[in-house]
Structures are given as structure tokens and as C-alpha cells.
Amino acid sequence: DADVTQTPRNRITKTGKRIMLECSQTKGHDRMYWYRQDPGLGLRLIYYSFDVKDINKGEISDGYSVSRQAQAKFSLSLESAIPNQTALYFCATSDLRAGEETQYFGPGTRLLVL
Amino acid sequence: DQQVKQNSPSLSVQEGRISILNCDYTNSMFDYFLWYKKYPAEGPTFLISISSIKDKNEDGRFTVFLNKSAKHLSLHIVPSQPGDSAVYFCAASTGTYKYIFGTGTRLKVLA
Numbered sequence: 001d002a003d004v005t006q007t008p009r010n011r012i013t014k015t016g017k018r019i020m021l022e023c024s025q026t027k028g029h030d031r032m033y034w035y036r037q038d039p040g041l042g043l044r045l046i047y048y049s050f051d052v053k054d055i056n057k058g059e060i061s062d063g064y065s066v067s068r069q070a071q072a073k074f075s076l077s078l079e080s081a082i083p084n085q086t087a088l089y090f091c092a093t094s095d096l097r098a099g100e101e102t103q104y105f106g107p108g109t110r111l112l113v114l
Numbered sequence: 115d116q117q118v119k120q121n122s123p124s125l126s127v128q129e130g131r132i133s134i135l136n137c138d139y140t141n142s143m144f145d146y147f148l149w150y151k152k153y154p155a156e157g158p159t160f161l162i163s164i165s166s167i168k169d170k171n172e173d174g175r176f177t178v179f180l181n182k183s184a185k186h187l188s189l190h191i192v193p194s195q196p197g198d199s200a201v202y203f204c205a206a207s208t209g210t211y212k213y214i215f216g217t218g219t220r221l222k223v224l225a
Binding site (some may be wrong): 041042043045048050080092094 | 136150155158165203207210213214215218
């Protein structure tokens with residue numbers, strides 16, 4: 001079984017709809033992240049959480065919200081989807097050892113907003 | 115301002131030869147660097163990393179070189195195999211959660 005899973009894997013929605021992308025992990029990591037990837041760009045950080053009670057905005061958080069329901073679950077919501085939120089979304093978890101952090105990614109959710 | 119740059123969007127290499135993927139960065143505060151490999155319809159997979167206290171790190175066929183004075187790192191794959199065909203991202207951080215990713219290089223290994 002995959003260590004980091006994302007549901008759904010693909011989603012088509014309409015402008016103005018609210019949608020939720022879910023992420024679960026079995027790695028036992030405290031830290032979780034949401035990124036988006038757009039064509040020709042690297043991954044950009046939307047939100048991150050260092051534990052259940054700690055949630056922080058990343059560089060492109062506008063239009064998004066998150067919920068950390070448990071150590072293993074981190075959800076990303078688009079309150080009112082717009083076409084420029086069409087992208088590939090990745091969840092990640094991380095392991096911090098000796099001051100060095102390595103992030104592990106889920107398989108991604110491809111979102112199309114019409 | 116792109117702090118981490120991968121200037122080659124694509125690279126083709128013959129099977130068995132060396133693949134060299136390059137990455138340049140501008141922020142001298144970066145002290146931890148990583149390479150990820152991404153296949154279509156999958157998430158990025160961690161490949162190899164290097165701390166700024168080192169200039170080389172090896173893991174099997176993969177070697178990462180870091181030249182701090184030039185703010186340049188490279189990933190060498192020897193020998194290249196068709197299964198290495200993927201998009202490779204470099205990422206840099208200041209040892210904390212915040213990764214800055216490059217835009218990726220698509221490697222194609224020709225059989």
C-alpha cells in the first residue's frame with residue numbers, strides 16, 4: 001500500500017463549486033504539505049502543517065483552505081473554484097532528521113475547473 | 115524571481131551512457147538540496163539529497179555534485195537506463211520545511 005494517498009485522483013468541477021481534496025499517510029510523519037504544480041513551473045507550496053494544531057499558509061494560499069483532521073489526514077478545500085486553479089495538486093509528508101528534512105509525495109490529484 | 119533554475123527543459127541520452135542534469139540556484143542561504151524523479155501520473159519520488167557541508171553524495175547509479183561557489187548542483191546517472199526516463203526536479207531549502215523547486219528537466223533514455 002502507498003504511504004501517502006490522495007483522493008480523488010482526477011476531478012472535474014465547475015466555477016464556483018466547493019471541492020475538497022483529501023490526503024492520508026501511513027508514514028507516521030507529523031508534517032504535511034499541499035503543493036500545486038502548473039505546466040512549466042515547479043511545485044509551489046499552498047499550505048503546511050507541522051502537527052494537528054499547527055497550520056500555516058504557504059506562498060499561494062489565496063482561494064484555498066485546509067483542515068488537519070488527524071496526524072494522518074490533511075485536506076485541501078477550494079471554497080469557490082475558479083479556472084486558474086486548474087492544476088496538479090500534491091500532498092506531501094516529511095521526516096526531519098538531524099536538521100535535514102525530506103519530503104515524500106502522494107500520487108497527485110489532477111483538477112480541472114471549467 | 116526564480117531562485118532555483120533548471121535551464122534544460124529536456125535531455126536525451128543513449129542507454130548505457132551518462133546523464134547529467136543541472137540545477138542552478140541564487141540564494142546562498144540554501145543548505146540542503148534534493149533531487150526528485152517524477153513519472154507521469156505519479157507524485158515526485160525522492161531520489162537523492164546533499165547537504166551543503168558536502169560536495170558529493172552517491173547512491174548506486176546516482177551521484178549528486180554540489181559546487182557552492184558556483185551555486186550549482188548536478189545529478190549524474192551512470193549508466194542510464196530506459197527506466198530512468200522521467201522528469202527530474204531539483205529542490206533547495208534552508209534546512210527547514212520550505213522547499214524551492216526547479217521547473218524540471220525531462221530525461222529520455224533511448225534504448
